[in-house]
Structures are given as structure tokens and as C-alpha cells.
Amino acid sequence: MDAQEIEKAVEQRRVWLDKQLAAAAAALDVSVVGEPVNTFDMRSAGAVARSEGEDVWLRVVVEDADYEPVCRWDGNVTANSILGVAKPTVLRWHDWQNNNEYLSGRRLRGEAMTLAPGTTVAPGGVLRDDPHLPDIWWEELRRSLTALAAHPMDWHNELDAVASTIRSVEHHFGITLPENVFADVSWTTAHADLHWANLRQPQMCILDWESWRPMFAGYDLATLYCNSLLDPHTAQRIRNMPELQTLSGNLALLAAICRYLWIVGEGSEWDLLEPQLRMEAEPILSSMSARTE
Structure with missing residues (x-):
């Protein structure tokens, strides 16, 4: 065509x-x-x-x-x-x-x-510049994600995230992760599509709930972090959050990185993220390898 x-x-x-x-x-x-x-x-x-x-x-x-x-x-x-x-x-x-x-x-x-009030933070999903969101916006995001994580859910909606992440890591990085790496992972309810086109400002509001499901704890912040890599200030703020400092948070970030690598090359804004995504994956994969030795 x-x-x-x-x-x-x-x-x-x-x-x-x-x-x-x-x-x-x-x-x-x-x-x-x-x-x-x-x-x-x-x-x-x-x-x-x-x-x-x-x-x-x-x-x-x-x-x-x-x-x-x-x-x-x-x-x-x-x-x-x-x-x-x-x-x-x-x-x-x-x-x-x-x-x-x-x-x-x-x-x-x-x-x-x-x-939903206000305007979308970044219509394409990927943040390119600092949106200068106030602290109250970030506080509401944290409150909302905490409440969501605690929401009970039918676990039949879990999409075999462990197997999917293992397959994705092997495809994108040529590394085979053993399943026992995920043995101690924590699970929470997640929005599972948290990028900047699904967030509003100046009043924080989360849009688009088609994909919400159980996922590795920290996955929502992990996807938001991936979509912030072109804005170092916002990216660092998210990366420093405690949810991404845990084993589950690292696995969530790895899963999010692989998710976006699958759609790199399709002509969307996510094409811009490939070098940063691969760079972010390196220390996580190194730490996972050390755990299995």
C-alpha cells in the first residue's frame, strides 16, 4: 500500500x-x-x-x-x-x-x-520538555497510584507477565532470564498504560482504563519513567521514587522497557526512546545476572 x-x-x-x-x-x-x-x-x-x-x-x-x-x-x-x-x-x-x-x-x-479537567500533559505520550508540574500534582498522583495498587482484582486478568518478560528480554537483549528471578516479585493492581497522554494537568487525572490489571509492583511508575526519558529532570524524579528501588520495581521497569521496544520502529514518538531504553536496561540485566550466579 x-x-x-x-x-x-x-x-x-x-x-x-x-x-x-x-x-x-x-x-x-x-x-x-x-x-x-x-x-x-x-x-x-x-x-x-x-x-x-x-x-x-x-x-x-x-x-x-x-x-x-x-x-x-x-x-x-x-x-x-x-x-x-x-x-x-x-x-x-x-x-x-x-x-x-x-x-x-x-x-x-x-x-x-x-x-476530565484541564489538558493532556503530552498528547503523544512521550514527554519532551519539563511540564513544571506542581508538588500537589505529584502528591495526587502518588495517592491515586497507592489507592489503585490496593484495589482488589480478579487475578485471571493477569496476562502472564513473567513469561512475557522472559520472552521479551530474550528477543531484545539475547539474555535468558530464569523464571526463579521472579519468585519474590510483588504484585499490585496497575493502570498498565500510564504515559503522559493519559494524564491531565493542572488537576491530576488519569485517563484510559482499558488495560488495568495485576502487574509487578511499580509498573505504572516504570511506564511513566520510560515515557519521561527525554526530560531528565522529570525522569530522575520518577526514578528516585521508592517503588522503583525494589526487586519488583526493577522487574517492572524491565517489563516496561521491553514493552516499548516492541513498538519502536512503528513511526510513533516511542521511536525516539530506543537508545535510552536500552541504556536503562543494562544495569537491571546485570543485577539479574548476578542474582542467578
Whole structure:
């Protein structure tokens, strides 16, 4: 597919998503008042909408087997059960099946949720400059992640992170980690997709709860750290946090590094991180090797 064909396909998808957003608005009895925003993968679209005199966020997502089970269909809705975390609440939702020729048979979901305050810290996910977030912002992030970590969860949602990390390390670094390296790892409930496009300022709020699941303790700070490596000041602040000073924190960071290395080369902002990611992995892998000797 050449560039012109890709551009045509993207535009077709955008127009189709706009129509699905309108269908979701009708089903959920809201009126779209903002410009639609599409995710980079064109899997979902959202816009500010009006519901009973208040602004809400309207989102529509199309089912895509390539994203499951990492992105759970009901992740945003089931996250309503999480208490003590600064996050949107899904107010109501509606599922339907697409019967048009384009993407025929795909399931869709519309969600109307409370509108997160402020603006996104870094729309592309990767932080390039110091956002000068105040201490109160960081304190709220820590409170929210602590509350999330303590939230009880169905452990069937764990995606075999140990085996996945072992495979990833072997693929990206040519090193085989024995499974017993993970014997003493601590587990907590994690957002599991914490980058700067999923965080708001000036009032801290965490967006996008499709992927929340059990993970190595410290994983959320580990993913945020990886996405901060182009801004040394913010990166160091996160790296110094106690959650990343433990064995579990090191394994969480290794898992996060491998996660982003898998998508390096796909033309996103994460391509910029490859040298830093590999550099960060070196001392962790050295310490893991020393533990197995």
C-alpha cells in the first residue's frame, strides 16, 4: 500500500468513526459539541458532548481482536469500582454491532463519562520538555497510584507477565532470564498504560482504563519513567521514587522497557526512546545476572 492509499484508508476510517460517534451520541442521548479526536491507531474516537446541561466526554471504540486481551472491552466501565483514584467515571454506555459493509460485524461501544479537567500533559505520550508540574500534582498522583495498587482484582486478568518478560528480554537483549528471578516479585493492581497522554494537568487525572490489571509492583511508575526519558529532570524524579528501588520495581521497569521496544520502529514518538531504553536496561540485566550466579 503506497502513501496515497494509506491516506485514503485513514480518511475512510476517520469518516466512519465520526458516524459511529454520532450513533453513540444518539443512543446515549447526548449532543456532540466538540471536535472529534481520534487515537493514533484509529480504533476509537471521542469528543466533548453535552448531557442534561453538563459537559461530558463521549467515546466510541470498535472491537479489534489484535488489542485483546490487553485492552479489555469492559475496562473503562469496570474501573468505576476503583475508589480513591482521580479518574473519570463512566455514566452510561451502549453496545451495538456494525451492519454496514465497512468493518461489517464489528462490535462497537459508546461511553459517556465525566469530563476530565484541564489538558493532556503530552498528547503523544512521550514527554519532551519539563511540564513544571506542581508538588500537589505529584502528591495526587502518588495517592491515586497507592489507592489503585490496593484495589482488589480478579487475578485471571493477569496476562502472564513473567513469561512475557522472559520472552521479551530474550528477543531484545539475547539474555535468558530464569523464571526463579521472579519468585519474590510483588504484585499490585496497575493502570498498565500510564504515559503522559493519559494524564491531565493542572488537576491530576488519569485517563484510559482499558488495560488495568495485576502487574509487578511499580509498573505504572516504570511506564511513566520510560515515557519521561527525554526530560531528565522529570525522569530522575520518577526514578528516585521508592517503588522503583525494589526487586519488583526493577522487574517492572524491565517489563516496561521491553514493552516499548516492541513498538519502536512503528513511526510513533516511542521511536525516539530506543537508545535510552536500552541504556536503562543494562544495569537491571546485570543485577539479574548476578542474582542467578
